[in-house]
Amino acid sequence: MFDYRNNLKRILNQTAGDEKSLKNGLAAIKLILGMTADTDANNSPESAKNNVEVDFQQLNLLLKSLTRFIINTADLSAKNSALSAIQQLTLTPSINKEYRQNLVDLKKALNSAPATKDLIDKKVFEQALAPIKKPQRDYRKGKRYTVIRLLTGCDLINDSNRTVFTLTESQIHSLNLKSGDIVEAIPEDKNSHYDATILRVVGFRDLPSMEVDAISTFKYAVVQGRSGHLAITRNAQGKKLRIHGKQILLPVDSSKYWDENIRLTDGSIVDLAWYDGDVRLKKNPAEAIQIRWVYQLEQPKDPQIRKKKTKKEAKDTKVPRLEMDLHYQRVGIAVGDNQNEAILESVVNRYHGIPIPIDAFQGKKKVIENQIKDLDIVILVTAFAAHDSTWNISEFANKYHIKFAVSSSKGYQAFERALYRAENGLPAYEGNQTINYRLADK
DSSP: OOOOHHHHHHHHHHOOSSHHHHHHHHHHHHHHHHTTSOHHHHHSHHHHHHOOOOOHHHHHHHHHHHHHHHHOTTOHHHHHHHHHHHHHHHTOTTOOHHHHHHHHHHHHHHHHOOOHHHHHHHHHHHHHHSOOOOOOOOGGGOEEEEEEEOSSSEEEEOTTSOEEEEEOHHHHGGGTOOTTEEEEEEEOSSOTTOSEEEEEEEEEOOOOTTTSOOEEEEEEEEEEEETTEEEEEEETTSOBOEETTEEOOEEEOGGGGBSSSOBOOTTOEEEEEEETTOTHHHHOHHHHOEEEEEOOOOOOOOTTOOOOOOHHHHHHTTSOOBSOOOTTOEEEEEESTTTTHHHHHHHHHHTTOEEEEEETTOOOHHHHHHHHTTOSEEEEETTTSOHHHHHHHHHHHHHTTOEEEEESSOSHHHHHHHHHHHHTTOOSOOTTSOOOOOBOOO
């Protein structure tokens, strides 16, 4: 028979005179007396396994402390109280191995629980590393519109020649749209900054000259001069700015293009646009000509600001440079889904080129052609490109006499070598052949 005498003595000794303690003591005594009701059942192995002497005061403290700690993981007093209660419960004489091990595991979990700040930092870090999900587009909802190009941006008109949307230059610049292009677009009701999103270019139609104002452009214009006295006379290829056959010196007011992302200084590259019929072109071209696009290039450092080089910068300066200068040529980087784009753009910037991303997963030939036809160099990264797009890019590069090379790897050096081969007219594919990549003089 189960010897309950020592347990009853211990319960009576630990029972205080308050109502709560008396109730807990009575419940414990009833539990002990219930163990003697059936001698055979109490002597069975299964019953002996489940008989555990419980210190209700410590158990109650453990539950309260755990509740406080779960609500506020920064409450160290709650954590310490819970650990103390666990320690007392594991010292209970008749507790079996299973329950003791559960208490030990709970103690380990509490000790390893991170603080609130660590949890927040971890969540922020995980969110930063999480892949950005592209918004799902239902192409069946897209409606067709005709593009009417403006000096900056464009209008989308319907079959009744009514303007439905007006888009900014940043929305359409990469598509190289022109008046007459037929596009499919859907409205963006959730974003107040964008009226519509163009899904794809599906065709072209000639528009009557009476309906469209003719626009001339001057691409890759170079801004020259010092602060407050900037002007444009030529582009990156050395072509002079002329309007109606007359050479123009165009003053540039940098205050109109100065914010956190745009900063016009000596050496900036821009696109210009103007209406051919603007009467101001004769007397004051600066009022008629607008800057359509500012290319994001590495800004020259202010010589008056001297900063100590960090270890990383000092290491970067030791990376060997190839003997190459792109002279602000427009370099198309054919990748898919903007993968590794920042690293590859840094290579182009290093050799004074203008990096332009090309979505090599876009299968529509018309879209790919519009992205390629105005470029100077195209580098295809086959590790990222779709198979059908690879042939289209090569075909259009040959059609428009664009310098072309292939990088079979996404690595920095492989892309740099492909850029060197394209610029110097060397084979597009490196393969197993030996090519001399000349290094710049130190």
